[in-house]
Amino acid sequence: MKTHGAVLREIPGRYEILELELDEPRQGELMVKVAASGMCHSDDHIATGDLPSQTLPMCTGHEGAGVVVQVGPNTPGWHEGDHVVLSTLPSCGRCRWCATGQGALCNLSANLLKGARFDDPTSFRMSLDGVPCGQWCGISTFSEYTTVGVTSAVKIDPSIPLESACLVGCAVNTGWGSAVNIAETKPGDTVIVMGMGGIGAFALQGALHAGASNVIAVDPVAWKLEMASSLGATHTCGHIDEAADLARSLTNGQGADSTIITVGLLELSYVTQAFASIRKAGTCVVTSLGPSTDFGVPISLFELTLYQKRLLGSMFGGVAPMWDVVKMLDMYQAGQLKLDEVITTKYRLDQVNEGYADMHAGKNIRGVIMFDEVPVPPAQGSAEATLQASGAR
Secondary structure: OEEEEEEEOOOOOOOEEEEEEEOOOOOOEEEEEEEEEEOOHHHHHHHHOOOOOOOOOEEOOOOEEEEEEEEOOOOOOOOOOOEEEEOOOOOOOOOHHHHOOOHHHOHHHHHOOOOOEOOEOOOOOEEEOOEEEEEHHHOOOOEOEEEEEHHHEEEOOOOOOHHHHHHHHOHHHHHHHHHHHHOOOOOOOEEEEEOOOHHHHHHHHHHHHOOOOEEEEEOOOHHHHHHHHHOOOOEEEOOHHHHHHHHHHHOOOOOEEEEEEOOOOOOHHHHHHHHHHEEEEEEEEEOOOOOOOOOOOOOOHHHHHHOOOEEEEOOHHHOOHHHHHHHHHHHHHOOOOOOHHHEEEEEOHHHHHHHHHHHHOOOOOEEEEEOOOOOOOOOOOOHHHHHHHHOOO
């Protein structure tokens, strides 16, 4: 079938809205009508070349939610009308990492940048004028329709608004998990969150939920600090050095228990500053992405060894996607997690470049691309549901 998607044909480059050919789902696959897609900075990293793309053209987007419109043959447990969140990272459920609760490190992600099927780097489901088109993270949520593996789809409660649920595909779990799983925030902790974009907004909420007494939000944009306060930040600062001094004043001179870096574009100096802000045996969590060519972190090796400080990376917040997506949405329904408040601006697909310009200008916490209204699945037991179940068209 035909679909329209936001495509990169060169790097660095701008998004073009192009008509693509989309294959029908095969065994273990689903075709999804995308309802909403969050505009994560990682897609911009592809456009700028900070994050290498192994395939061009590439249809991007990796934080989405929608409705299943076709199920591949011999794919049990799935039905047309199922509401799904499309996870940034796949989870096979069988490899060492999935089996030990570390689904964010699933072996299927080895081909993440290729845009092909995770288990076959030569097999694509999108094409442009007869040329294979990569699907970023295997899901391409900047497309009206997408064909994905069931390893990337999580079935959710259909009563949850899809424009809110889409954020759980990346931002929520990445930020929340950075604070809860990687930093291991404990009750009474003092936590610095460096960068108040979409990831930082959820790192802040995760630290608070874990019981942190002090959560210091850092961002140079004043209105983002106001947003952080509304989400529960106990203190706000415009610069990490100011936050580090504040953390020491709150901890009898010790420093933050953890500092989480969630800025849009990682610079080596940010790691230096964050590492210096933590106490003995404290944790510096690097969640942000920077140019793939950057090497050599300028930190004090003296403090690394003799102060027993920890410097940790965070991949998707260390979550298990198939479980944590559902858990986060349960918390949203219980009023324990704020999603709607983090969505700043909604865009049409053809406004994708405008949305990223707004992000660079500091106008958004999280922009969301909205597609057409998606069909609501018929009530169980209705005549329409019976027809669908029987395969009638």
